[in-house]
Amino acid sequence: MTTLVWLHDDALRIPPDLRGQPALYVFDDETIRARHYGLKRIGFIYETLLTLPVEIRRGPTVETVLEIARREGAEAIALTGTPCPHLTATIEQVKARYPVRMIEPTPFVVPHKKLDLKRFSRYWHKVKDQALEPSASLF
Amino acid sequence: MAPAMPIFEEEIVADDPPPQGEQASEELARDFRDRKDLETYLHALFDDVVGSHADRPHQETLSPFPGGRAEAIDRLAAVKPAQYKRTRNHLDGAVSRLSPYIRHGILSLSEARDDVLERSSPATAEKFVNELAWRDYWQRVYAKIGHGVWEDREEYKTGFVAADYADTLPPALVAGETGLACMDGFARELEETGYLHNHARMWVAAYVVHFLRVKWQAGARWFLAHLLDGDPASNNLSWQWVASTFSRKPYIWNRENLDRNTDGRYCAACPARDRCPLDKSYEALTDELFPNRPVEERT
Numbered sequence: 413m414t415t416l417v418w419l420h421d422d423a424l425r426i427p428p429d430l431r432g433q434p435a436l437y438v439f440d441d442e443t444i445r446a447r448h449y450g451l452k453r454i455g456f457i458y459e460t461l462l463t464l465p466v467e468i469r470r471g472p473t474v475e476t477v478l479e480i481a482r483r484e485g486a487e488a489i490a491l492t493g494t495p496c497p498h499l500t501a502t503i504e505q506v507k508a509r510y511p512v513r514m515i516e517p518t519p520f521v522v523p524h525k526k527l528d529l530k531r532f533s534r535y536w537h538k539v540k541d542q543a544l545e546p547s548a549s550l551f
Numbered sequence: 552m553a554p555a556m557p558i559f560e561e562e563i564v565a566d567d568p569p570p571q572g573e574q575a576s577e578e579l580a581r582d583f584r585d586r587k588d589l590e591t592y593l594h595a596l597f598d599d600v601v602g603s604h605a606d607r608p609h610q611e612t613l614s615p616f617p618g619g620r621a622e623a624i625d626r627l628a629a630v631k632p633a634q635y636k637r638t639r640n641h642l643d644g645a646v647s648r649l650s651p652y653i654r655h656g657i658l659s660l661s662e663a664r665d666d667v668l669e670r671s672s673p674a675t676a677e678k679f680v681n682e683l684a685w686r687d688y689w690q691r692v693y694a695k696i697g698h699g700v701w702e703d704r705e706e707y708k709t710g711f712v713a714a715d716y717a718d719t720l721p722p723a724l725v726a727g728e729t730g731l732a733c734m735d736g737f738a739r740e741l742e743e744t745g746y747l748h749n750h751a752r753m754w755v756a757a758y759v760v761h762f763l764r765v766k767w768q769a770g771a772r773w774f775l776a777h778l779l780d781g782d783p784a785s786n787n788l789s790w791q792w793v794a795s796t797f798s799r800k801p802y803i804w805n806r807e808n809l810d811r812n813t814d815g816r817y818c819a820a821c822p823a824r825d826r827c828p829l830d831k832s833y834e835a836l837t838d839e840l841f842p843n844r845p846v847e848e849r850t
């Protein structure tokens with residue numbers, strides 16, 4: 413079964429269980445403009461991509477991801493989740509047209525209770541013990 | 552220098568994402584002789600962004616941060632938790648400079664935490680882990696409020712309201728021409744390297760919001776356009792923390808604090824060293840900067 417791994421700005425990495433699968437990153441001029449990425453940031457992302465077995469393309473994100481998924485005959489597109497609202501909206505557009513599998517890296521903490529996010533100190537008070545335990549993280 | 556900064560995509564609360572054109576995608580190159588070769592290629596490819604030749608003809612294009620996970624692993628291995636705890640507030644302190652790698656998901660927070668816990672006791676590792684936790688915290692807030700990272704989370708606790716703050720940064724600040732050696736040095740470093748030490752970010756942010764009385768959003772946009780680790784959650788919410796729209800009180804600093812944490816490298820040669828506006832006690836600065844605050848809240 414082929415899965416297309418879609419790398420994006422919040423996850424420039426191939427999850428361990430998807431190694432060997434085709435992978436893609438898309439430079440989208442619209443996004444670059446909207447995020448005001450300068451050449452230094454583009455360079456950092458590009459250099460990182462060069463260390464990975466990933467196809468680098470330039471074009472509109474949604475169309476490009478779908479184009480490559482079809483070309484590869486992928487059964488699904490896999491990617492890491494993100495809190496970014498714009499990326500989330502883009503992912504929703506892809507989801508509407510192709511099977512998508514979301515992957516989560518090992519969380520920093522898994523709170524047992526609902527967290528109070530009003531102040532860092534309250535959050536830290538609740539998660540501190542867990543944060544100081546190794547999690548045997550996979551990625 | 553860039554004029555007024557246009558707004559960021561995260562600021563636009565759009566129901567529909569921008570239309571995707573018909574334009575087909577093209578495959579980009581993967582074979583480069585060296586960094587210079589990549590740099591030349593990127594210049595040709597992205598010729599209208601910040602830092603392109605058209606924009607900054609004489610500047611290095613690539614930052615001193617090499618991309619890739621191998622570099623992140625080396626940096627992580629070099630973290631010395633005890634030294635970090637002791638020296639992190641100093642500009643030459645033993646900080647990790649891992650932020651661009653963590654921000655782009657090249658290295659996860661749990662990997663960083665697990666690694667330092669393998670090498671040191673929880674008590675020694677605590678300060679470093681606590682800083683990693685700040686990122687986790689901001690990301691959780693971001694997941695909850697999304698575009699809201701661009702809005703004041705709370706009122707300013709400065710005795711002023713948002714309308715009292717200017718919308719744009721003075722061009723001299725962005726150009727590194729204020730005549731204050733520290734601020735000018737940080738503005739140049741931000742642009743030339745894409746990185747600033749945490750304390751420098753705090754000093755700049757407090758200078759922008761409390762000394763220049765400019766809205767934190769203007770400063771946040773400036774930082775995001777240059778920082779390699781630039782991230783709307785960590786960046787904007789840290790600006791709000793300094794501004795007091797996401798904290799109990801405004802963060803301010805004085806010359807003594809900066810001088811001590813930089814070994815005097817800015818102040819000694821500063822053109823304004825004899826008339827430094829920051830050369831005051833915290834009490835005097837608080838009275839000067841926040842005259843409308845109730846007296847009992849000022850110190």
Ligand SMILES: Cc1cc2nc3c(=O)[nH]c(=O)nc-3n(C[C@H](O)[C@H](O)[C@H](O)COP(=O)(O)OP(=O)(O)OC[C@H]3O[C@@H](n4cnc5c(N)ncnc54)[C@H](O)[C@@H]3O)c2cc1C
Nearest residue numbers: 646647648649650682685686749752780781782785786789
């Ligand atoms: C005004 C302002 C703007 C900022 N903007 C950003 C930003 O856009 N992106 C960003 O990643 N950080 C931002 N920070 C937080 C912090 O300054 C940087 O994460 C840190 O300086 C990066 O250097 P380092 O990797 O050597 O950090 P270290 O001190 O070695 O810390 C290790 C890691 O912990 C995380 N971390 C440490 N401190 C913080 C913090 N206060 N908030 C969030 N994460 C933290 C980072 O991922 C960092 O790489 C900002 C801080 C301020 C005051």
